[in-house]
Each structure stands twice: as C-alpha cells, then as structure tokens.
Amino acid sequence: MSTKRLISIIVASILGIILLSAVFTSWYTVDESEQAIVITFGEAGDPIIESGLKFKMPWPIQKVEKLSKETFSLQFGYKQAPDGEVTDTFDKDTKMITGDDNIVLTDLVVQWKITDPRAYLFNSESPQELLHDATSASIRSIIGNSKIDDALTSGKAQIEADTVELLGSLIDKYDIGITVLTVKLQDVELPNAEVRSAFTAVTDAEETKNTKVNQAEKYVNQKMSEAEGEKDAIISEANGYKTARIQQALGDVELFNKLYAEYANNKEITRQRLVMETLDAVLPNAQIYIMNDDGGTMKYLPLQQLESNKQTTPPPTATEKQEGSGQ
Known part of the structure; x- marks a missing residue:
C-alpha cells in the first residue's frame, strides 16, 4: 500500500470519527425532573427547563450540564x-x-x-x-x-x-x-441527661397547662353561650310585654274615644252611667240607691236587693204556669 493511500485512509477515518462524534453529541434529552444549561466555549446560556429532545452544536463547541429540579x-x-x-x-x-x-x-x-x-x-x-x-x-x-x-x-x-x-x-x-x-x-x-429530664418535666407541665387553659376557655365559651341565650329570652319576653302594653294602651285610647263620643252626645246620661260603673268597681259590696234631690221625701230604689231577689227566686214550674193561666 502506498503512502499516499495510507494517508487518505487515515484522513477519512478521522473525518468519520469527527462526523460520528458530531452526530452523537449534537442531540440531548431533558427529563421532566431536570433542567439544563448549554455552555458554549465556557459561557453559559439561558436555562432550559422544558423537557424533550434538544439540539446543540457538537462537542467541543457546546456542552450540556443537567441539574435536578427536585427538592x-x-x-x-x-x-x-x-x-x-x-x-x-x-x-x-x-x-x-x-x-x-x-x-x-x-x-x-x-x-x-x-x-x-x-x-x-x-x-x-x-x-x-x-x-x-x-x-x-x-x-x-x-x-x-x-x-x-x-x-x-x-x-x-x-x-x-x-x-x-x-x-x-x-x-x-x-x-x-x-x-x-x-x-x-x-x-x-x-x-446533660439530668437536665434533659428536668426540662422534659417542664415540657409536660407546659402541655398540662395548655390543656387546662383550653378546658377553661371551652367552659367560658359554654357559659357565654348560655348567657347569650338567657339574654335573648329576656329581651324577647320584654319585647312581648312591651307589645302587649302598647296594644292595651291603644285599646284603652279607643275605648276612651268611644266614651267621649257618647258623652258629647248625651253628657248627663253618660256622666251618671260612668259614676255608677265607677262606684260598682270601687265599692263592689256596697248597696246602691237611686234618690231624688228635690228636697221632698227621700225615695230610693234598692237595686242590689231587687237584683238579689231576681237571682234567688226560682223560675215557675209548668204546673204553676198552668194554674196562673187558669186564674
């Protein structure tokens, strides 16, 4: 084999190696859990965070450094x-x-x-x-x-x-x-083990204190809820009493207005009726007489006695009614 042919084979082999190296070092992949950065002649580019197949210039022009995204x-x-x-x-x-x-x-x-x-x-x-x-x-x-x-x-x-x-x-x-x-x-x-034991006791006491405080706060909240309920009940009862008193007052006003209208039409009769009703209300057990005041002989009408006789006298029976009609 001649020297010229040998040189050609060596050159072709070198070129083939370079070509294969360029092909295999121009592609790289980035996983979902990775981030990559491309370094060109020692200068770093922008980070690549999207996953997938990526292209770069062949080594030694560019190289890739991959770092994890994990915590x-x-x-x-x-x-x-x-x-x-x-x-x-x-x-x-x-x-x-x-x-x-x-x-x-x-x-x-x-x-x-x-x-x-x-x-x-x-x-x-x-x-x-x-x-x-x-x-x-x-x-x-x-x-x-x-x-x-x-x-x-x-x-x-x-x-x-x-x-x-x-x-x-x-x-x-x-x-x-x-x-x-x-x-x-x-x-x-x-x-120190002894000091650790003492602080463990302090920790337990602190937890017990917190538990007691929480229980006390729970009790306070319960009592506050009960007090709020009682307050609402009292307010509701007071509002009901207020409404009843207002309605009663409105009824009294309406009654007074009616009495006043009657009084305006018949002053004397209304005055006497009001006096009689007031006496009956103030002195329920007193005997009331109607008397004239013309200076003559006093005559009276015993209303209570007549009313009592009327209530105590029994009604006539059927036989009494027939006898009375026969007479």
Missing part, C-alpha cells in the same frame, strides 16, 4: 441512613449557646432547590458547603438570641421561621442559585 435536604448535625436510622451525629456543629447562657444541641433539616442553574454552576465552587456554613451561622445567631425555654418548648416554630428568613437573606447575598424552602428543627436537647 434537596441538608441534614445539619446528623446523618440519616436510607432506612431512617440516624448513623452519626456531630456535636461540634450542633452545640450552641442560648441567649440566657445555656448550652443546647440542635439538629435540623433544610429543604432547598436549585432555582438558577447558571449561578449554581459558576458562582461558587461548592454551593452545598456554602449552604451548610450559612445554615450553621443562621441557626447559631437565632439560638443565641433565644431563651432556652423557647428552644426546648413552645418557641421552636418561631425559631424555624426566623432561621428561614435569615438563611434566605444570606443565600441571596451569596448568589449561588439556591432557594431555601423550609427549616425544620429535628431535635433540640440539653447535653
């Missing part, structure tokens, strides 16, 4: 095996001093995501180590401004919220393409 967990102060068992603890990381000069051991979990692939890849050599250091600084600052009772009992939620806020502001300043989602305190305890 990551940073376990601060301990490591946890896949089966859930805690395999190691780091007392030097978790040992902190509270605002009232007590020592506590604090374990926590930080949930975070990659939200800027370009900053994550190029603004820091190790973004996760930087996140770990920022977490340590944040939790130590918050615990250092908190009392031990808050750290061990009812103040954990506030400590978590303050840590998220402080850690998020630090990560924004570092600009490493990470967003902190949540901070969850896994365990806050004292290094």
